[in-house]
Amino acid sequence: MAPDQQAAAPAAAPSTGPAPALAPALATEGLTVRFGGHVAVDAVTAAFYPGTLTVIVGPNGAGKTTYFNLVSGQLAASAGRVFVNGRDVSRLGAARRTRLGIGRAFQLTNLFPHLSVLENVRLAVQSRAGIGMHMLSLCSSHREVIARAEHYLERVAMAAKRDAWVGTLSHGDQRKLEVAILLALEPDILMFDEPTAGMSVDEVPVVLDLIHQVKAARNRTVLLVEHKMDVVRALADRIVVLHNGALVADGKPAEVMRSTIVQEAYLGATEPA
Numbered sequence: 001m002a003p004d005q006q007a008a009a010p011a012a013a014p015s016t017g018p019a020p021a022l023a024p025a026l027a028t029e030g031l032t033v034r035f036g037g038h039v040a041v042d043a044v045t046a047a048f049y050p051g052t053l054t055v056i057v058g059p060n061g062a063g064k065t066t067y068f069n070l071v072s073g074q075l076a077a078s079a080g081r082v083f084v085n086g087r088d089v090s091r092l093g094a095a096r097r098t099r100l101g102i103g104r105a106f107q108l109t110n111l112f113p114h115l116s117v118l119e120n121v122r123l124a125v126q127s128r129a130g131i132g133m134h135m136l137s138l139c140s141s142h143r144e145v146i147a148r149a150e151h152y153l154e155r156v157a158m159a160a161k162r163d164a165w166v167g168t169l170s171h172g173d174q175r176k177l178e179v180a181i182l183l184a185l186e187p188d189i190l191m192f193d194e195p196t197a198g199m200s201v202d203e204v205p206v207v208l209d210l211i212h213q214v215k216a217a218r219n220r221t222v223l224l225v226e227h228k229m230d231v232v233r234a235l236a237d238r239i240v241v242l243h244n245g246a247l248v249a250d251g252k253p254a255e256v257m258r259s260t261i262v263q264e265a266y267l268g269a270t271e272p273a
């Protein structure tokens with residue numbers, strides 16, 4: 001694994017959008033990735049602050065998921081830097097970034113299909129508590145760990161399915177479980193990539209309500225990639241627009257929604273008339 005890079009964040013943190021007095025929990029500076037000749041994320045400089053939920057929007061192929069991959073460390077950048085709480089994590093892998101506070105719901109790839117719903121969340125609770133698989137610790141804290149896992153399942157309205165095998169769950173339930181696991185890891189920075197995609201109409205409010213609650217805990221920094229404009233309007237404190245990999249608008253929802261570039265590049269293309 002690449003050695004830690006201890007360089008401090010630039011004196012003036014990359015700053016876009018509203019500028020709260022707080023230090024950014026997450027910042028990217030000139031973040032870029034090229035696939036052959038195609039620049040999928042193009043020199044994105046942005047800072048994200050505790051207590052703010054930022055929705056990243058943009059047309060299909062704009063680079064939203066790729067930007068998330070660069071931030072969480074799933075993908076190596078061609079250029080640019082990523083900072084978590086002022087620390088340069090650009091050369092750290094995804095696991096190290098997770099330990100430093102970046103939490104991401106991973107399109108179901110983090111689930112263990114042959115374990116029960118409860119077991120999946122229990123592993124996340126144990127991981128957060130640093131309990132690992134040591135048998136003595138496991139026994140002594142078993143009840144507490146289970147209680148916490150049950151708490152997170154209740155938050156996503158899945159307590160009744162605690163004993164179901166994950167592989168047998170509906171897509172919507174798997175995505176809710178993913179959110180429960182993310183919450184159980186208690187990250188400072190939460191990244192959701194279209195969390196309600198593929199969910200049935202009655203499942204969507206559970207997840208949106210949960211994101212509302214996370215946002216209400218003012219110390220969390222939340223990034224959300226979302227296509228549905230009603231969701232964007234309901235949740236966003238700030239909107240960042242990516243287009244052809246570049247950041248083209250950033251600000252308060254009302255301002256960004258009104259901007260010509262958003263009307264032309266995004267809303268006009270995706271909103272029903």
Ligand SMILES: Nc1ncnc2c1ncn2[C@@H]1O[C@H](COP(=O)(O)OP(=O)(O)OP(=O)(O)O)[C@@H](O)[C@H]1O
Nearest residue numbers: 035038039040058059060061062063064065066067
């Ligand atoms: N591993 C890869 N190799 C080559 N090209 C890639 C790779 N990953 C992404 N791309 C390209 O980068 C661009 C951005 O893709 P990305 O999935 O980030 O867009 P997006 O904004 O998340 O789109 P959507 O809203 O459809 O999910 C696209 O042109 C995509 O084809």
